[in-house]
Amino acid sequence: MNIKHSKYKNTGILFELLVRQVTADTLNGVESAAIKLIQKYFVKSELGKEYKLYEALTKTTTLTEGKANILVQTLLESSKKLNRRALKREKYNLINEIKDSYNLEEFFKTKLPHYKVHAAYYMLSEVQNTEALVDTNIIVNNKITLLEHLSTSDISTEKVEEDLLKEFQAYDKDTRILTYRILMEKFNGKYDGLHSSQKEVLRQYVNSVDSTPVLREFYNTEVGKIKTQLNELLSQITDKAVQIKINEVSTLIEELDKTSNVTSDNIVNILQYLELVEELKTAHG
Numbered sequence: 001m002n003i004k005h006s007k008y009k010n011t012g013i014l015f016e017l018l019v020r021q022v023t024a025d026t027l028n029g030v031e032s033a034a035i036k037l038i039q040k041y042f043v044k045s046e047l048g049k050e051y052k053l054y055e056a057l058t059k060t061t062t063l064t065e066g067k068a069n070i071l072v073q074t075l076l077e078s079s080k081k082l083n084r085r086a087l088k089r090e091k092y093n094l095i096n097e098i099k100d101s102y103n104l105e106e107f108f109k110t111k112l113p114h115y116k117v118h119a120a121y122y123m124l125s126e127v128q129n130t131e132a133l134v135d136t137n138i139i140v141n142n143k144i145t146l147l148e149h150l151s152t153s154d155i156s157t158e159k160v161e162e163d164l165l166k167e168f169q170a171y172d173k174d175t176r177i178l179t180y181r182i183l184m185e186k187f188n189g190k191y192d193g194l195h196s197s198q199k200e201v202l203r204q205y206v207n208s209v210d211s212t213p214v215l216r217e218f219y220n221t222e223v224g225k226i227k228t229q230l231n232e233l234l235s236q237i238t239d240k241a242v243q244i245k246i247n248e249v250s251t252l253i254e255e256l257d258k259t260s261n262v263t264s265d266n267i268v269n270i271l272q273y274l275e276l277v278e279e280l281k282t283a284h285g
Helices: 011-027 033-041 046-058 065-079 084-101 115-128 136-150 157-169 173-191 196-207 212-234 240-252 264-284
Strands: none
Touching: 011 033, 011 046, 011 084, 011 115, 033 084, 046 065, 046 084, 046 115, 046 136, 065 115, 065 136, 115 136, 196 212, 196 264, 212 240, 212 264, 240 264
């Protein structure tokens, strides 16, 4: 599922635009309908409750990355407690009343300083409140936007992806299977198909992320297989330069000791080595 941002449904954006409209109306010396709309829709309402979540993001900065991550997760969990049906109804009615008082196109033209933050939270909130399968890029990219706003440190895409994987570890088995399907579809789409050996590595990685010894044993077994295959292929290759390269690759692949965990980098390396083996098999029979 590809979730798209809608400024017409974004509570943070709607509130900020209404506040700016109040200022514009006051400067123009006209009675502001926006004041009444704020009072009607953001006081003791689901919209008001949701806006508090957006406000917590825009008013918070200079956190450590860890605290920023906790804040984002807490706000997203809080969004699940809102009455989604009431929210939808209130937003629909609010837009209609804005349309009655203002030119809708002109109303939404106003630029907001926290537009990206509001949009990112909206996207993550939509992900949090849907049961459909969602592209993991949507989660990672929007989470980075929020963490960069909240945190004083640079945010690493790899770190966010690792955190997403840790979150995935806590899923129940059925949810994990669904997530695995997303990862497989994404990987297949990016690399135009996987060999069966590569798919098996991914399957083991996804299904064993919460069992470090089992995954480490599988990884070390794969390393041994790759080394054996490379040595067998080496005897069929006459090109000295290629032989040297294969020997170099073979020395780079090492088993993990009992204190090491299998990381995503380890898995990517294994996938690349398996790709090399398949290419050598094709080229040298």
